Amino acid sequence: MSTKNWPLWEIFVRSKNGLEHRHFGSLHAADAEMALENARDVYTRRNEGVSIWVVESKHITASNPEHNGEMFEPAQDKVYRHPTFYDLPDEIKHM
Amino acid sequence: MSEEQIKNLEEQFEARIARDEKIEPKDWMPEKYRQTHIRQMSQHAHSEIVGMLPEGNWITRAPSLRRKVALLAKVQDEAGHGLYLYSATETLGISRDEMYEQLHTGKAKYSSIFNYPALTWADMGAIGWLVDGAAIINQVPLCNTSFGPYARAMIRVCKEESFHQRQGYEIMLKLCNGTPEQKEMAQDALNRWWWPSLMMLGPTDAESIHTEQSMKWKLKRKSNDDLRQQFIDQTVPQADILGLTIPDPDLKWNEERGCYDFGEIDWDEFWQVVKGHGPMNKERMKARVGAWERGEWVRDAAMAYAEKQGERKAKQVV
Ligand SMILES: [Fe+2]
Ligand SMILES: [Fe+2]
Numbered sequence: 001m002s003t004k005n006w007p008l009w010e011i012f013v014r015s016k017n018g019l020e021h022r023h024f025g026s027l028h029a030a031d032a033e034m035a036l037e038n039a040r041d042v043y044t045r046r047n048e049g050v051s052i053w054v055v056e057s058k059h060i061t062a063s064n065p066e067h068n069g070e071m072f073e074p075a076q077d078k079v080y081r082h083p084t085f086y087d088l089p090d091e092i093k094h095m
Numbered sequence: 096m097s098e099e100q101i102k103n104l105e106e107q108f109e110a111r112i113a114r115d116e117k118i119e120p121k122d123w124m125p126e127k128y129r130q131t132h133i134r135q136m137s138q139h140a141h142s143e144i145v146g147m148l149p150e151g152n153w154i155t156r157a158p159s160l161r162r163k164v165a166l167l168a169k170v171q172d173e174a175g176h177g178l179y180l181y182s183a184t185e186t187l188g189i190s191r192d193e194m195y196e197q198l199h200t201g202k203a204k205y206s207s208i209f210n211y212p213a214l215t216w217a218d219m220g221a222i223g224w225l226v227d228g229a230a231i232i233n234q235v236p237l238c239n240t241s242f243g244p245y246a247r248a249m250i251r252v253c254k255e256e257s258f259h260q261r262q263g264y265e266i267m268l269k270l271c272n273g274t275p276e277q278k279e280m281a282q283d284a285l286n287r288w289w290w291p292s293l294m295m296l297g298p299t300d301a302e303s304i305h306t307e308q309s310m311k312w313k314l315k316r317k318s319n320d321d322l323r324q325q326f327i328d329q330t331v332p333q334a335d336i337l338g339l340t341i342p343d344p345d346l347k348w349n350e351e352r353g354c355y356d357f358g359e360i361d362w363d364e365f366w367q368v369v370k371g372h373g374p375m376n377k378e379r380m381k382a383r384v385g386a387w388e389r390g391e392w393v394r395d396a397a398m399a400y401a402e403k404q405g406e407r408k409a410k411q412v413v
Pocket of ligand 1: 143172173176252
């Protein structure tokens with residue numbers, strides 16, 4: 001039995017310049033360099049990417065869906081953050 | 096949590112799925128949902144991995160460079176499918192090592208089709224055409240399944256599968272337009288892979304235990320028998336184009352039903368193979384476990400190297 005398992009890495013791929021890196025999935029690798037090489041083979045076999053980021057999964061802090069209420073609900077009643085909240089006469093153009 | 100609270104959560108959960116909302120790994124979920132998904136997704140991953148064995152065996156014997164690069168790419172895709180699915184399953188809290196352990200000890204199953212041998216080059220054609228064909232029919236509805244990571248993995252998988260089936264059919268086409276011996280080889284491969292491919296779509300609805308719950312969770316959208324009918328109806332005309340005969344004397348177009356009638360499936364054979372008595376069960380597990388064991392020193396060495404590099408870096412910082 002192996003003494004230690006390869007850690008898990010999260011893989012982010014930029015599919016082409018002008019677009020952001022997007023989460024593609026995860027994989028196991030001994031270190032960052034190997035994670036990059038494996039990510040190339042697992043997630044970009046058909047030109048799906050021009051750039052890859054790898055982050056060891058343990059370094060990601062995620063919000064807890066059980067706290068979604070206090071986290072995200074405060075934004076719900078702030079309609080004044082949207083342009084349609086403001087009443088302007090129809091004659092106004094380009095605004 | 097009280098029973099009342101859990102019941103409440105479960106109702107909300109089912110309602111979310113009914114509204115076509117996706118469930119993500121950190122969301123609350125009933126324990127049964129988690130366990131069912133771990134089981135189905137890991138078995139799916141195992142099938143992709145074990146599925147490499149019958150074809151991997153033919154890469155060095157491919158008849159041309161064109162066929163060789165295609166088969167190599169196809170087998171590599173299957174490895175990728177296994178990896179997408181393993182990592183999606185890990186989001187449910189089971190480790191990769193536990194899953195391997197379940198496969199290697201026989202606790203977890205994989206698709207029984209891979210317990211049949213690939214005897215000739217024509218089998219590479221028949222597997223791509225029929226086995227990947229049946230897999231596509233099983234997998235397309237899963238692109239809309241309720242568990243987010245599974246659905247996303249399936250979208251990637253399905254995009255890649257159509258090349259698999261087409262390269263297989265092209266192999267069959269070439270053989271069928273070749274010498275009489277080559278055509279005979281193609282017919283022989285169809286004869287051996289036809290019935291196992293039908294079985295691949297699962298036991299008949301009457302025997303299938305999980306269907307109702309699976310339908311609710313969108314792990315299934317059509318019953319096994321409906322999927323099988325769909326597979327037969329789309330495959331028979333493809334066999335006609337090849338000039339091959341489906342090995343079923345009862346196969347007949349039914350004008351009234353608008354689909355093909357077909358003969359009795361030998362379910363005894365199916366259950367025998369599932370229970371481990373197929374022609375290649377032992378061989379497949381031996382190959383799989385052997386590869387894992389022979390790779391152990393490589394995994395350990397890579398980890399030792401990574402740790403050493405990490406320590407060296409830490410020292411430099413000090
Ligand atoms: Fe696959
Ligand atoms: Fe495939």
